Amino acid sequence: MPMLRFDPGGSSAADIYKLMIGMVVPRPIAFVSSLDERGVRNLAPFSYFMACTADPPVVCFVSSFRKGETPTKDTLRNVLATKEFVVNIVSEEFADKMNLTSAEVPPEIDEFELSGLTPVASELVKPPRVGESRAQMECRLRQILQIGEHPGGGTIVFGDVLRFHVDAEVLDGYKIDPDKLKAIGRMGGPTYVRTRDRFDMIRPK
Ligand SMILES: Cc1cc2nc3c(=O)[nH]c(=O)nc-3n(C[C@H](O)[C@H](O)[C@H](O)COP(=O)(O)O)c2cc1C
Numbered sequence: 001m002p003m004l005r006f007d008p009g010g011s012s013a014a015d016i017y018k019l020m021i022g023m024v025v026p027r028p029i030a031f032v033s034s035l036d037e038r039g040v041r042n043l044a045p046f047s048y049f050m051a052c053t054a055d056p057p058v059v060c061f062v063s064s065f066r067k068g069e070t071p072t073k074d075t076l077r078n079v080l081a082t083k084e085f086v087v088n089i090v091s092e093e094f095a096d097k098m099n100l101t102s103a104e105v106p107p108e109i110d111e112f113e114l115s116g117l118t119p120v121a122s123e124l125v126k127p128p129r130v131g132e133s134r135a136q137m138e139c140r141l142r143q144i145l146q147i148g149e150h151p152g153g154g155t156i157v158f159g160d161v162l163r164f165h166v167d168a169e170v171l172d173g174y175k176i177d178p179d180k181l182k183a184i185g186r187m188g189g190p191t192y193v194r195t196r197d198r199f200d201m202i203r204p205k
Helices: 013-023 074-082 092-101 111-115
Strands: 030-037 041-046 049-052 057-065 084-089 135-147 154-166 184-186 193-195
Touching: 013 084, 030 074, 041 057, 041 074, 041 092, 041 111, 057 135, 074 084, 074 154, 084 154, 092 111, 154 184
Parallel strands: none
Antiparallel strands: 030 041, 030 084, 049 057, 057 154, 084 135, 135 154, 184 193
């Protein structure tokens, strides 16, 4: 295998980003709902996202710094102000609506209205859930960790999951049927994956 080597200092930040998002695939998507201090509803997808621990249940996502005068994204500003957010899992059926919310729009725009997605009241936090999403996690801010200071860097947001909501149709006990959840993931650039092509492998004892 002829391997090429790249060191972070020797390539542009944009090229390093391409390597990272091409290499770390597929990435799950946290579709985050939040509220600003006045109650304006915000939605945005984040594919720097993962489940961190189960006991306590903690998830994290990264809000990258924007170019320009306001580097902090609305989601991060809201989470820092209110300490609450919801992670909604994205299914194939509303992928296009999710995409609409990734547009850079002013903070006073209600992104539920922008996307046509349905706000459903949460039970333990103020930000609403996305009604079309078959699995949602109500979260309270646990901790943030800032990495770097400029575009390319960002802030990791850790949240404690206070309550899980799962569509009864996709559940068998606590097991989620991926064929019914129909979650999507993100590859590099504008490419996404479905979660239909799978195989099982039993771990050795
Ligand atoms: C599928 C997808 C994944 C994304 N992942 C991230 C991410 O992990 N971190 C990030 O800062 N922006 C990510 N973005 C871009 C944000 O969604 C976008 O900047 C959005 O406008 C932020 O909204 P906000 O200002 O309302 O928080 C992603 C966009 C898409 C479409």
